[in-house]
Amino acid sequence: MNFDLTEDEELLKAAVERFVADRYDAERRRAYQREDAGFSRENWRMLGEMGFIAAPFAEADGGLGLGATAIGTMFEALGRGMVVEPLGENALFATRLFALAAPTDLRGAWLPLLLAGERRIAVAHAEAGGRGGRLWVETRAEGNGRGLRLFGGKPYVVAGAGADAYLVSARARGAPDDLAGWTFHFVPADAPGLVARSWRAADGGQAVALTLEGVEVMPGSQLADGAAALDEASLMADLARAAESLGIMEAMFADTLTYLRTREQFGSPIGKFQAIQHRMVKQYAILAQARALLELAMMSDGKPGFAAAVHGARAYIARAALPLGHEMIQFHGGMGVTDELAIGHGHKRLLMLSRWPDDGEAALDRYAGTA
Numbered sequence: 588m589n590f591d592l593t594e595d596e597e598l599l600k601a602a603v604e605r606f607v608a609d610r611y612d613a614e615r616r617r618a619y620q621r622e623d624a625g626f627s628r629e630n631w632r633m634l635g636e637m638g639f640i641a642a643p644f645a646e647a648d649g650g651l652g653l654g655a656t657a658i659g660t661m662f663e664a665l666g667r668g669m670v671v672e673p674l675g676e677n678a679l680f681a682t683r684l685f686a687l688a689a690p691t692d693l694r695g696a697w698l699p700l701l702l703a704g705e706r707r708i709a710v711a712h713a714e715a716g717g718r719g720g721r722l723w724v725e726t727r728a729e730g731n732g733r734g735l736r737l738f739g740g741k742p743y744v745v746a747g748a749g750a751d752a753y754l755v756s757a758r759a760r761g762a763p764d765d766l767a768g769w770t771f772h773f774v775p776a777d778a779p780g781l782v783a784r785s786w787r788a789a790d791g792g793q794a795v796a797l798t799l800e801g802v803e804v805m806p807g808s809q810l811a812d813g814a815a816a817l818d819e820a821s822l823m824a825d826l827a828r829a830a831e832s833l834g835i836m837e838a839m840f841a842d843t844l845t846y847l848r849t850r851e852q853f854g855s856p857i858g859k860f861q862a863i864q865h866r867m868v869k870q871y872a873i874l875a876q877a878r879a880l881l882e883l884a885m886m887s888d889g890k891p892g893f894a895a896a897v898h899g900a901r902a903y904i905a906r907a908a909l910p911l912g913h914e915m916i917q918f919h920g921g922m923g924v925t926d927e928l929a930i931g932h933g934h935k936r937l938l939m940l941s942r943w944p945d946d947g948e949a950a951l952d953r954y955a956g957t958a
Contacts (some may be wrong), residue, residue: 688810719945741797
């Protein structure tokens, strides 16, 4: 296999790293998260202007048509910088789902604005009964003679604060866990009957809980192929989650290694103690295996085994991330969980990435073909 990046991929990686260097440090990261949306709107517009939002989309849509290797490379660099802008949830997942399934007129009106960073949408799909990767849609879509009205609740809309619209899954028929009988509906954030309550996720991002009290959706707002479009959009999103997690894990490992080489105890750097060296070597080996699985997934793009490779990488990295974070925090001691160090912030983000929208066990079930 050739693991060398193409010229476009190298340029994309360098641009992301430059964005991180210019726009991020510990203090500014905290400031961005204190904004009402949980991130910097100015940064979001910059990401649109620099082409990061559009990069994975087809050239006909104004993107660069870059595939899995570019996506993985970009999100790994974003992870190393612990960037808080929700490119994964809002751009790669929600906008990709919209591009795959939206009606032509709606797609033409919104997609250019989404790719330019001028608008933002979020997926409102998860419900309380859908834990462990289980399909569960209780929200109802009821006909009213002119169109449909939506009734129900979506309590877990990650990166939904300040979104301009939501892709809301609702069921017209069948039981909550039936594969058929439901699809997504495009609902503007100011739609009558839509109530949004914001809450802060474990990683500091702003999510919302939606209540739909007879929200009217007109013809032309219904997306096609709900389950199929969700699966296709989720695959690249899972690759991005794995890549971002690996970037964070490597950044935490590097910061900890530097600390162990400088922190002295009993007149010697603590990194010279054999017990600590063995524990760091174990985590280094885990990072190496995680990178191998991620690279396998990226290189499998367009091949029959791509989905399985993504699920395998996601399963391994999601299960390895938190133990690595625990070790890095323990090596730092109490200061490892303070707001001033990146270690604690990275661990909180790993907690989110390893559990949302489901955990490593669910990814392993998909890899094994038992989900």
